[in-house]
Amino acid sequence: MNTTTAAETVDNTTPATPDSPSTTTQAQDSAAGAAPAAEASPAAAQPLSARALLKQLQQEFPAFRDCLPLAIGIDKQLLARMPGLDRKTMRAALGIHTGSMRYLRAMEKAKLRYDLDGTAGAEVTDTHRQHAKEQLQQRFKKEAERKKAEREAAAAEEADRQRQEKLKALASKFSRN
Known part of the structure; x- marks a missing residue:
């Protein structure tokens, strides 16, 4: 009964109250041309996570897709x-990308930096190549230490298990039953 009147009221009041949030439907948005604007800037429509944004950047820009050294700025x-x-x-997305092993390896050997379209720009300095190399070395060292700690923990656990088995064997051998 009142649903038609309420819908008409919403449609009539939406343009008249610019301070109120928009209550138009998606069909009205696309008819008014608002959907192409939302598609042009998806970050404005709904906030993306850093990983989702990075995935989008990799799809849109060759420099991200091909993991080229990025231009400064x-x-x-x-x-x-x-x-x-x-x-x-x-x-955050740039941090994930530039901190990746693939990017650091590319940076370590790179001669040039690239803009979003993959066009070559400024040279990569020796300082930046050295920084990438140091980052990779630190990662490899950390990974080696982690694996060594895992092996030592597994060996200690195995030694403890064997000790417990020996104690049980001795206890059962010398128990008074």
Whole structure:
């Protein structure tokens, strides 16, 4: 009974109250042309996680997809191309990407940096190559230490198990039954 009147009221009041949140439907948005704007900047429509954003960047930009050394100031290029992008999420995604083993390996041997489209730009400095090399060495060292600790823990556990078995065997041998 009143559902038609309520829908008409919402449709009539939505444009008249700019301070109130929009209550238009998705069909009305696409008819009004609001959907293409949301598609152009998906970060504005719904916040992406850093990993989801990184996946999107890898799909859209050759420099991310091919894991090329990124140009200094790539964050400004990203913000220019994707204006609705959340800076904090973007920085987290860039951190994941530039901290990856694949990127560090590419950086260690790289001569040039690349912009979003994969166009060569400035040279990679020796300092940056050395930093990538040191990061890789630290990771390999940490991984080796972790594996060594796991092996030592497994060996200690096995020795403890064998000791317990010997004690049980001795206890059963010398028990008064």
